[in-house]
Amino acid sequence: MAHDPTLIPLHEWESFYVILGSSAAALTGLMFVVIAVVADAGPRASNSLGVATFVTPTIVHFCAALLISAILSAPWHKHLDVEIALGACGIVGFIYTLTVLRDIFRVTTYEMVIEDWAWHVVLPLLAYAALVASAVVFTNYILLGLFLVGGATVLLVFIGIHNAWDTVTHLTLQRLKREQEKTD
Numbered sequence: 609m610a611h612d613p614t615l616i617p618l619h620e621w622e623s624f625y626v627i628l629g630s631s632a633a634a635l636t637g638l639m640f641v642v643i644a645v646v647a648d649a650g651p652r653a654s655n656s657l658g659v660a661t662f663v664t665p666t667i668v669h670f671c672a673a674l675l676i677s678a679i680l681s682a683p684w685h686k687h688l689d690v691e692i693a694l695g696a697c698g699i700v701g702f703i704y705t706l707t708v709l710r711d712i713f714r715v716t717t718y719e720m721v722i723e724d725w726a727w728h729v730v731l732p733l734l735a736y737a738a739l740v741a742s743a744v745v746f747t748n749y750i751l752l753g754l755f756l757v758g759g760a761t762v763l764l765v766f767i768g769i770h771n772a773w774d775t776v777t778h779l780t781l782q783r784l785k786r787e788q789e790k791t792d
Contacts, residue, residue, distance in 0.1 A: 618680055621754060628761055629677025635768055636670040639663070642772050658718065661711040662728070665704070666771045669732060672701050673764040676739070676757060687750075691743040694757055698739030705732040718778075727770050735763040 642663060679693045709729050712720060720728070738760035746753035 617750065617754070618684065621680060621758065624758060625677040625680045625761075628765060629674050629681065632670045632673035632677065632765055632768075635765070635772070636667060636674065639667050639670065639772060642666075642776055657711065657715055661708060661715050662718075662771070662775055665708050665728065665732070666768045666775070668701075668704060669735075669764045669768040669771075672697060672736075673761050673768070676761045676764075680757065687747045691746045694739050694746070694753075695743030698736045698741075698743060698760075701736035701739065702733060705729065705736060708732070724774075727767060727774070731763060731767050735760040735767065738763070 643659075676694070676697060679690070679697070684690050712728065738756045742753040742756035742760065745756070
């Protein structure tokens with residue numbers, strides 16, 4: 609049986625996206641625990657701008673990875689449909705990250721360091737740009753497109769994991785510091 613070069617070899621990626629999508633969904637659920645930690649950290653830590661700027665994007669990145677996994681698990685018949693779906697996800701994610709960048713400049717309770725810029729702005733922009741690039745190259749370079757979208761999806765999950773950990777660690781240290789100040 610000859611291989612049809614017009615078919616999209618998504619079946620070869622099925623396990624990859626099942627694992628990635630399931631992980632993204634589970635991590636999205638765990639973000640509810642992070643939100644509980646934020647709320648428990650007190651009013652200084654849980655202001656709405658801080659939550660919107662640093663926690664909400666984490667959920668968005670996990671949900672984007674889940675959505676991409678669903679898109680790549682669908683039984684597509686035409687390259688154009690996949691290109692449109694991936695391109696739309698990439699463009700929306702890129703624009704969303706630019707709004708996060710705008711919001712970062714409005715946060716006055718925390719000063720960003722280089723690591724924060726990398727994980728909250730640069731890497732998400734890179735991931736969403738890779739999605740757009742995958743959509744652009746998909747028809748002529750299917751394997752390159754699949755590896756670009758796969759890499760972008762993994763990156764979004766790792767960004768989410770890092771940023772959730774960073775948020776919980778920061779809030780925990782802030783809380784311990786306040787408790788220590790109370791006992792002194």
